[in-house]
Amino acid sequence: MKSHYKVVVIGGGVVGTAILYHLAKYGWSDTLLIERNVLTSGSSWHAAGGFHALNSNPNVAQLHAYTIDLLSEVEKESGVNISKHTTGGISYACNPDRWDALKASLRVFQSTGIDDVRMIGVDEILEKFPFIKPDGIIGGMFAENEGHIDPSAVVHSYAKAARQRGASIVEKNRVMELNQQPDGSWEVVTEQGTINAEHVINAGGLWAKQVGRMAGLELPVSPLEHMYLVTEAIPEIQEFKGPELPTMVDLDGFSYLRQEQKGILLGIYEMDHRHWNMDGAPWDYGFDLIQEDPERIEHELTLSYERYPMLETAGIKRWVNGAFTFTPDGNPLVGPVRGVQNYWVACGVMAGFMQGGGVGKALAEWMIFGEPQDDIFGMDIARYGKHNTSRQYIKETTGQFYSRRFVMTYPNQQLPAGRPLKVSPSYDQMTEAGARWGVSWGLEVPLYFAPSKDYEENHTLRRSTAFDIVGKEVLHTRENAGLIDISGYSRYEVSGPNAEKWLDRVFACKIPKPGRSVLAPMLAPNGKLKGDLTIFNWGDDTFWIMGSYYLREWHMRWFDQFAEVGVTVRDLSDDWVGFSLCGPKSREVLQRATEDDVSNAGLKFLGCRNVDIGLVTAKVGRMSVTGEMGFEINIPAAYHRTVRDALLKAGKDIGLKEVGFGASLSMRLEKSYGIWSREFTQAYTPQETLFDRFIDFSKSDFVGKQAAVAEKETQSAKRRLVTLEVDATDADASGYEPIWKDGKMIGYVTSGGYGYTIGKSLALALIEKEYAVPGTELTTHIVGDEKACRIIEDSPYDPMGKVMRG
Numbered sequence: 001m002k003s004h005y006k007v008v009v010i011g012g013g014v015v016g017t018a019i020l021y022h023l024a025k026y027g028w029s030d031t032l033l034i035e036r037n038v039l040t041s042g043s044s045w046h047a048a049g050g051f052h053a054l055n056s057n058p059n060v061a062q063l064h065a066y067t068i069d070l071l072s073e074v075e076k077e078s079g080v081n082i083s084k085h086t087t088g089g090i091s092y093a094c095n096p097d098r099w100d101a102l103k104a105s106l107r108v109f110q111s112t113g114i115d116d117v118r119m120i121g122v123d124e125i126l127e128k129f130p131f132i133k134p135d136g137i138i139g140g141m142f143a144e145n146e147g148h149i150d151p152s153a154v155v156h157s158y159a160k161a162a163r164q165r166g167a168s169i170v171e172k173n174r175v176m177e178l179n180q181q182p183d184g185s186w187e188v189v190t191e192q193g194t195i196n197a198e199h200v201i202n203a204g205g206l207w208a209k210q211v212g213r214m215a216g217l218e219l220p221v222s223p224l225e226h227m228y229l230v231t232e233a234i235p236e237i238q239e240f241k242g243p244e245l246p247t248m249v250d251l252d253g254f255s256y257l258r259q260e261q262k263g264i265l266l267g268i269y270e271m272d273h274r275h276w277n278m279d280g281a282p283w284d285y286g287f288d289l290i291q292e293d294p295e296r297i298e299h300e301l302t303l304s305y306e307r308y309p310m311l312e313t314a315g316i317k318r319w320v321n322g323a324f325t326f327t328p329d330g331n332p333l334v335g336p337v338r339g340v341q342n343y344w345v346a347c348g349v350m351a352g353f354m355q356g357g358g359v360g361k362a363l364a365e366w367m368i369f370g371e372p373q374d375d376i377f378g379m380d381i382a383r384y385g386k387h388n389t390s391r392q393y394i395k396e397t398t399g400q401f402y403s404r405r406f407v408m409t410y411p412n413q414q415l416p417a418g419r420p421l422k423v424s425p426s427y428d429q430m431t432e433a434g435a436r437w438g439v440s441w442g443l444e445v446p447l448y449f450a451p452s453k454d455y456e457e458n459h460t461l462r463r464s465t466a467f468d469i470v471g472k473e474v475l476h477t478r479e480n481a482g483l484i485d486i487s488g489y490s491r492y493e494v495s496g497p498n499a500e501k502w503l504d505r506v507f508a509c510k511i512p513k514p515g516r517s518v519l520a521p522m523l524a525p526n527g528k529l530k531g532d533l534t535i536f537n538w539g540d541d542t543f544w545i546m547g548s549y550y551l552r553e554w555h556m557r558w559f560d561q562f563a564e565v566g567v568t569v570r571d572l573s574d575d576w577v578g579f580s581l582c583g584p585k586s587r588e589v590l591q592r593a594t595e596d597d598v599s600n601a602g603l604k605f606l607g608c609r610n611v612d613i614g615l616v617t618a619k620v621g622r623m624s625v626t627g628e629m630g631f632e633i634n635i636p637a638a639y640h641r642t643v644r645d646a647l648l649k650a651g652k653d654i655g656l657k658e659v660g661f662g663a664s665l666s667m668r669l670e671k672s673y674g675i676w677s678r679e680f681t682q683a684y685t686p687q688e689t690l691f692d693r694f695i696d697f698s699k700s701d702f703v704g705k706q707a708a709v710a711e712k713e714t715q716s717a718k719r720r721l722v723t724l725e726v727d728a729t730d731a732d733a734s735g736y737e738p739i740w741k742d743g744k745m746i747g748y749v750t751s752g753g754y755g756y757t758i759g760k761s762l763a764l765a766l767i768e769k770e771y772a773v774p775g776t777e778l779t780t781h782i783v784g785d786e787k788a789c790r791i792i793e794d795s796p797y798d799p800m801g802k803v804m805r806g
Contacts, residue, residue: 005197007031013039013044013205014047014352023162025364048265050148051148052247063374074158087146101408104461106119107781108736116144129246158360180215200343207281219389222394230264326401331348332346438661448469462783473663474756483656486577493570506702508702517607578634579647585651590650604622625668679721688721719747776790
């Protein structure tokens with residue numbers, strides 16, 4: 001063990017060794033992995049060892065697929081036999097909604113390049129797995145690239161391959177302290193001595209909580225118990241002459257199953273979950289198990305024994321009740337931590353043998369090249385904030401995820417764990433008015449306003465009973481005026497003598513003059529998108545940046561990378577809230593509430609200034625994402641209720657009504673307006689998303705300029721964002737549905753919904769640019785069913801933008 005390393009990885013499980021391997025593979029071999037016991041002595045050694053490429057997040061699914069392909073490569077490179085059995089896997093459905101969901105999932109996987117998945121009927125399920133009782137099964141989804149491995153062998157395979165590339169590993173050496181030095185490096189105090197490391201990676205697994213606290217962090221992770229059993233040899237399997245049985249997932253029975261030699265391994269995700277050592281495992285815990293508790297999973301076991309009758313007479317060879325670490329949404333925590341220089345996390349990786357390779361790849365790319373190759377926001381630590389770290393929040397949300405591992409969640413279903421956490425000041429009054437709430441980064445946001453207190457929306461993959469409610473809100477706003485609580489927007493203040501210079505460097509657009517605002521693309525050095533925001537110049541030497549509320553930690557981490565003397569960037573989002581007032585009567589409503597001139601002459605389109613609304617001075621921007629004439633009204637949180645009351649009073653007799661984000665999202669589709677995480681992501685470029693029209697290429701420099709100019713000059717984008725009209729009937733596109741032309745997949749939907757004003761089902765999609773011509777006839781799949789669609793001109797509502805400029 002040397003006294004200095006470029007990188008120290010803490011944790012010798014599958015994630016830590018996969019990171020070590022990728023760092024060495026990409027050229028960083030001055031690295032050390034430190035393990036407090038021996039490799040695998042945490043969750044890795046007792047894992048069930050199954051692998052599959054499927055995940056509800058398409059980007060994470062792609063990393064699953066990468067990991068599966070990588071396993072064979074590392075096995076060959078290291079010479080360690082990992083006992084990889086690619087048996088294929090079947091996830092099957094026993095109710096119509098689940099069947100529809102599987103069909104829809106198939107299309108999502110196709111759109112992300114996973115093409116070894118197909119739907120199969122009951123006969124083929126029985127052919128592949130003849131020992132299942134088929135009663136009630138509708139069909140299944142078969143994935144060829146599924147199977148199982150030897151977990152311990154995989155860890156040692158990564159470790160040996162990393163060592164062969166120059167990396168080092170030290171076992172039996174617990175990290176005791178982490179002390180950051182003035183130069184940003186870390187003093188790593190271990191049982192065997194103190195090391196200096198430029199970077200530290202927390203791959204601590206069951207001990208990630210403690211390793212986080214060594215750096216002053218509370219990470220949103222917690223271990224939970226997970227049980228599976230392995231049977232003795234079963235006569236039916238001993239006598240079976242076919243190939244090894246596929247893995248089986250009984251989604252409605254909460255179980256997974258695979259062949260284990262001549263017996264069966266059966267795992268359960270029970271509703272009655274159990275947390276275990278929420279503050280992290282004891283330091284001396286290693287090759288240990290938790291006492292099994294079959295009674296707690298009796299209901300799920302009964303379902304499994306009924307589904308697989310051969311289990312009823314099988315002896316149980318062993319029980320495994322081990323701890324695995326979970327995050328609130330089940331996906332890992334990966335990346336650099338804002339405010340803690342050179343400290344990286346790679347923990348909460350519940351499915352380490354499916355995700356470990358992808359996590360290692362992404363983190364190594366991030367550290368060495370500055371950005372991961374893929375969009376991994378679904379795993380980024382910055383998707384969480386400090387509000388996600390209380391013990392009760394973690395307990396509720398991780399428990400909810402565990403218990404719902406195989407429970408179907410509908411796209412319009414709101415889950416209760418950890419809610420309500422943050423609410424706007426008028427939450428109670430809006431609830432009384434009928435608001436039904438969604439959640440964004442812990443904040444309750446209004447989706448729509450129900451017609452009665454006892455109204456309950458049905459959970460469905462198709463159009464719900466709220467479809468007509470949202471439609472009425474859209475049409476009312478288009479004809480009169482709507483008021484939307486936009487407390488769920490992020491707001492950042494940029495001030496100081498170098499504020500404008502800083503903005504000019506960080507953003508690719510022209511910085512607005514005093515009293516003006518501008519749509520503001522932000523790029524990474526590789527030219528890909530890093531943000532779709534709005535900049536306001538209030539004319540008092542301060543600027544605001546506004547954007548998506550749930551990206552607050554992510555954007556602040558990015559802003560911090562460009563910190564300089566003479567510039568202060570503050571997140572105001574907890575202190576400032578607001579409303580969007582939109583519709584043809586919005587100006588009349590606002591004028592009634594103020595003595596200031598808000599006519600077109602007094603506040604032009606994209607203008608911004610202070611406006612007194614009753615007793616309150618508000619910061620108002622003349623804009624709206626709905627495509628209507630509108631005003632974004634920003635006020636300190638203490639005045640939220642006062643301003644709401646003033647506006648509702650002013651508009652009471654001319655048709656002002658509160659509406660929710662469901663209406664706003666429909667109206668933005670009618671304008672072909674993109675939003676982040678849908679049309680705009682860090683995997684896309686300005687040209688393919690049509691965001692290049694907001695770039696000021698004449699500026700001397702800005703982050704990402706070289707790559708953006710190269711894309712412009714070579715016209716290298718292979719895809720284009722288009723608007724589609726879909727021949728949908730009772731369901732609309734939602735995202736990642738494939739787009740087909742004569743049987744060839746040419747792109748996929750980024751988002752979709754219904755355009756109530758124009759009476760059409762709409763979608764935005766990224767497709768190969770040679771097909772991006774209005775009038776082109778295409779097909780897609782909505783909830784798995786093929787539907788005709790066609791490209792139409794952008795902005796089908798008010799294409800010239802006269803309404804919003806009125």
